[in-house]
Amino acid sequence: MSFDVLQIRQQFPILSRTVHNRPLVYLDNAATTQKPQVVIDAIVDYYSNYNSNVHRGAHQLADEATRKYEDARDTVASFINANSRNEVIWTSGTTESINIVTHGMAQKLRSGDEVIVTQMEHHANLVTWQQACKASGATLLIAPINDAGELIREEFIKLIGARTRMVSIPHASNALGTLNPIKALISEIKKITANQALVMIDGAQGIAHSEVDVQQLNCDFYAFSSHKFYGPTGLGVLWGKENLLTDWPVWQTGGEMISEVSYQDAKWNTLPYRLEAGTPNIAAVIGFAAAINWFKQLDIKAVLRHEDALLTQATQMAEDFSGLRIIGSASAKVPVLSFVMDRGHPADIGFILDRQGVAIRTGHHCAEPLMNRLSVPGTARASFALYNTSDDVEQLFVALKKVKMMLA
Numbered sequence: 446m447s448f449d450v451l452q453i454r455q456q457f458p459i460l461s462r463t464v465h466n467r468p469l470v471y472l473d474n475a476a477t478t479q480k481p482q483v484v485i486d487a488i489v490d491y492y493s494n495y496n497s498n499v500h501r502g503a504h505q506l507a508d509e510a511t512r513k514y515e516d517a518r519d520t521v522a523s524f525i526n527a528n529s530r531n532e533v534i535w536t537s538g539t540t541e542s543i544n545i546v547t548h549g550m551a552q553k554l555r556s557g558d559e560v561i562v563t564q565m566e567h568h569a570n571l572v573t574w575q576q577a578c579k580a581s582g583a584t585l586l587i588a589p590i591n592d593a594g595e596l597i598r599e600e601f602i603k604l605i606g607a608r609t610r611m612v613s614i615p616h617a618s619n620a621l622g623t624l625n626p627i628k629a630l631i632s633e634i635k636k637i638t639a640n641q642a643l644v645m646i647d648g649a650q651g652i653a654h655s656e657v658d659v660q661q662l663n664c665d666f667y668a669f670s671s672h673k674f675y676g677p678t679g680l681g682v683l684w685g686k687e688n689l690l691t692d693w694p695v696w697q698t699g700g701e702m703i704s705e706v707s708y709q710d711a712k713w714n715t716l717p718y719r720l721e722a723g724t725p726n727i728a729a730v731i732g733f734a735a736a737i738n739w740f741k742q743l744d745i746k747a748v749l750r751h752e753d754a755l756l757t758q759a760t761q762m763a764e765d766f767s768g769l770r771i772i773g774s775a776s777a778k779v780p781v782l783s784f785v786m787d788r789g790h791p792a793d794i795g796f797i798l799d800r801q802g803v804a805i806r807t808g809h810h811c812a813e814p815l816m817n818r819l820s821v822p823g824t825a826r827a828s829f830a831l832y833n834t835s836d837d838v839e840q841l842f843v844a845l846k847k848v849k850m851m852l853a
């Protein structure tokens with residue numbers, strides 16, 4: 446168990462490329478992370494050596510693909526400490542994972558029921574609940590944040606009551622970096638509602654930057670994407686408590702999710718297949734297992750310390766940089782630095798940084814209401830991953846000096 450950032454970087458082929466004739470400084474990890482060679486190799490191996498559909502085949506390739514595919518489910522289940530492999534549902538990403546929950550809740554909610562989300566939601570955990578509430582007549586309540594981008598705990602608690610059916614909150618904010626104290630919040634929600642309210646965690650930004658143990662958290666659902674955690678795109682996970690998923694309204698119908706079909710009717714399969722209609726993204730599942738197995742070999746505490754050190758360095762340099770304002774200064778953060786500059790729209794900042802090889806993200810980060818709440822049109826966001834270095838942070842600020850000069 447060791448953590449050597451330079452040795453880690455060598456495992457990511459893309460990190461040695463250039464962009465506009467400059468070495469790539471990739472700081473757009475909250476959007477998607479890069480993939481280590483082992484993940485790329487696992488995908489190539491599947492397509493080169495045992496490409497086949499899963500479950501239905503009566504031949505060797507199908508057996509091999511099915512075994513790897515189902516082993517990957519065990520890998521995820523044990524990584525997040527699920528109680529059972531049946532609790533791990535493959536989806537196309539966090540967005541679909543959340544949609545499975547909101548689609549089911551829309552059928553369970555009644556007029557007068559309340560659903561709580563926060564002011565810091567990604568659209569994936571806001572628009573979905575808006576729709577579920579519109580369809581069911583339930584009321585959507587929005588828990589406020591302070592100007593630092595932290596949930597105001599007392600206000601949040603005040604919203605929870607006898608009508609609360611569902612609370613869906615982000616583990617961490619993609620736009621600001623705020624890391625929510627989800628364990629404590631879940632425990633309060635459960636206490637106040639005598640275990641009546643369900644809790645979903647949007648873990649898209651949490652899974653790569655914290656140690657997730659779903660049993661310890663005691664949430665009901667936890668959603669995340671493979672591609673933000675060193676795995677391939679097109680794959681996500683919905684983890685849910687088995688007793689809830691067992692008869693959760695089916696999301697899509699078709700092949701695989703049935704046990705018996707007549708011309709008139711159909712019976713649903715058991716978990717986890719009842720929520721997985723059609724041919725899954727087999728290559729991505731296998732690639733994701735490789736990503737998790739790779740990540741597990743690292744000293745996770747050392748990884749988190751390294752990322753925190755990058756954020757601390759970047760925050761200090763940002764505070765010393767005149768004409769730059771940090772957006773989101775919560776006391777606990779994942780490695781995300783969002784900022785605006787006196788001169789220069791975020792899009793211009795992104796463009797000038799790109800010309801210097803520095804990749805960041807700009808705009809509203811799929812959190813438009815949050816940008817309005819903070820009275821900014823959008824931000825420039827640098828987000829770090831375990832393969833970033835102190836030198837990457839330096840390069841960001843060298844490039845920002847150029848932005849300042851050019852926009853003066």
Ligand SMILES: Cc1ncc(COP(=O)(O)O)c(C=O)c1O
Binds near residue numbers: 538570615
């Ligand atoms: C907090 C949060 N929730 C949900 C999502 C949606 O994830 P995906 O696009 O992988 O479905 C994202 C993606 O940026 C996110 O940051």
